[in-house]
Amino acid sequence: MTRYRTLAFASLLIGLAGVTLAQRGRWWSNQGIQTGRGGVPEWEVDKNFPGDLFTFVRIKYDSYGGRGGGGGWATDYRDSDLNFSLRLQQLTSLKVNPDPIVLELTDETLFDYPFIYIIEPGSLVFREAEVEALRQYCMNGGFLMVDDFWGDTQYENMRRELKRVFPDRDPFEVPLSHEIFNNVYIMDEKPQVPALNAARRGRDGRVGSWEWSSDGSDTSTPHYRGITDDEGRLMVFICHNTDLGDGWEKEGENQWYFEEFSVKKAYPMGINIVTYAMTH
Structure with a gap:
């Protein structure tokens, strides 16, 4: 995208930084660290290159009108964005902004950021200006990740809205062999991450x-669907029946x-997604 920083498209090679992924937990607040960030520590960034950072961008949208329900744009905010930014900084060579941001699709600064995140789109209905902005953003090189929605009705709402954005393109199931599942962490399955209160462990240890859907449809199989540009680059990545x-x-x-879902599924998949977005 013409307005993107030089951030890392030329130099970014994400790799493990040799940091053990230990559970951060709420214990930070009991160690004399008062950051006003839910206990997530900050880190220094090079003030001479404020644009050469990866910034996690959450999209704010109007949550009404859709037929699928859902919690809206602020679900999991702000801990999710802060924790993921911290882990990107710790576990990769990517230089990460410690302060994730929230933008609307019509914000004039949107094109400064190569990655955006939409969550719980069951009720999402784009305004026409948002349709045009998202189309331009993605077709000019931006990457949209959609996450945390369950069942057929919520998916159909998202599919319908994306069809307004890309009338000539349809989502397809991305195969496990695709680079996005194998660029930093090798995923041996498409990960399904439930909410904490919906996670289960069987007697056999599995x-x-x-998780259930309001329409009663099957949610047992996670789906990772994509929409590509004219060059075959994934520009939209849809994480359905899962909650990274x-x-x-x-x-x-x-x-x-933490051990079963954060470490083994949510963080590896998230890091792979960002790696793909930043190198394509």
């Missing part, structure tokens, strides 16, 4: 989800959930 954001937000609330 983990899964008790909860794996980020809730990492400090339950040790078992």
